[in-house]
Amino acid sequence: MARTQGSHAETTGPRLRAAALRLFARHGYAAVSMRQIAAEIGVQAGALYLYTPDKQALLFALMRDHLADLLADWQPPDGDPEGQLESFVRHHIRYHLDRPDLVFIAYMELRNLVPENFATIARLRREYEARLEAILARGAAQGVFDVADTRLATMALIAMLTGVTTWYREGGRLDRATIEARYWEMARKSVAASAPQPDIAPLAKIGHASGGDI
Numbered sequence: 001m002a003r004t005q006g007s008h009a010e011t012t013g014p015r016l017r018a019a020a021l022r023l024f025a026r027h028g029y030a031a032v033s034m035r036q037i038a039a040e041i042g043v044q045a046g047a048l049y050l051y052t053p054d055k056q057a058l059l060f061a062l063m064r065d066h067l068a069d070l071l072a073d074w075q076p077p078d079g080d081p082e083g084q085l086e087s088f089v090r091h092h093i094r095y096h097l098d099r100p101d102l103v104f105i106a107y108m109e110l111r112n113l114v115p116e117n118f119a120t121i122a123r124l125r126r127e128y129e130a131r132l133e134a135i136l137a138r139g140a141a142q143g144v145f146d147v148a149d150t151r152l153a154t155m156a157l158i159a160m161l162t163g164v165t166t167w168y169r170e171g172g173r174l175d176r177a178t179i180e181a182r183y184w185e186m187a188r189k190s191v192a193a194s195a196p197q198p199d200i201a202p203l204a205k206i207g208h209a210s211g212g213d214i
Contacts, residue, residue: 013051015041020058025101029059029112059109060117066102067124070095076131081139082188088132089187092161093180100165107162129154136191146193157187 019040023032034055038045052058074091076084096103106121113121133154139145147153161183168179 012041012043012047016048016051017058017062020055021062021101021105024059024062024109025104029055029105029109056112056114056117059105060113060121062102063106063109063113063117063121064124066099066106067121067128071124071128074131076135081135081142081144084135085132085139085145085187085191086184088135089157089161089184090180092158093164093183094176096162096165097168097176097179100168103162103165129158132157139191143193145191147191153191157190160190161187 016037019037020032023036023040032055034048035045037055037058038048052061073095074088077087110118110121133150136145136147136150136153140147140150164179164183174182
């Protein structure tokens with residue numbers, strides 16, 4: 001039996017995933033059919049089922065592998081909490097800027113996962129979030145960070161950092177290095193412990209007594 005044109009095992013699988021990623025990001029998971037994905041890579045629709053059971057499995061694989069790669073790509077370095085936080089922030093920006101379609105799908109298409117797949121993705125996301133939360137908790141315990149609720153701070157920081165993919169465009173006003181540095185500055189300031197405030201009462205009394213404007 002002749003091989004279906006274009007259905008070479010070593011190339012069709014990756015092309016299938018890349019096509020599904022493009023189409024899901026462009027049109028939304030619900031609006032894309034397996035027939036459209038097949039047309040995108042130039043094979044018959046039936047050939048896709050040699051590589052994936054169905055469209056749900058494709059969506060799940062894209063999300064799962066994205067998070068698994070993210071977890072594998074970064075581990076907290078040795079050192080102080082501020083250095084670890086900087087490493088996390090810079091890596092998160094770099095990693096996500098290179099994968100805007102995956103980031104979009106990972107957040108916007110969660111509702112389309114069946115319960116068992118959703119549970120797996122939620123577990124992987126919590127594992128990633130836990131790494132940041134551990135850094136914040138350690139920094140708060142050492143007085144380096146001023147964080148009253150480490151879970152809330154974790155979610156706020158990740159939302160801020162991930163948001164870069166919604167507006168960044170190559171060739172824009174800021175290059176990647178500048179964006180990375182400025183996001184780190186914002187993240188650092190958002191959790192930094194406040195410096196002790198000087199006691200200004202004596203100065204106020206002096207100003208009042210002399211009629212001066214301090």
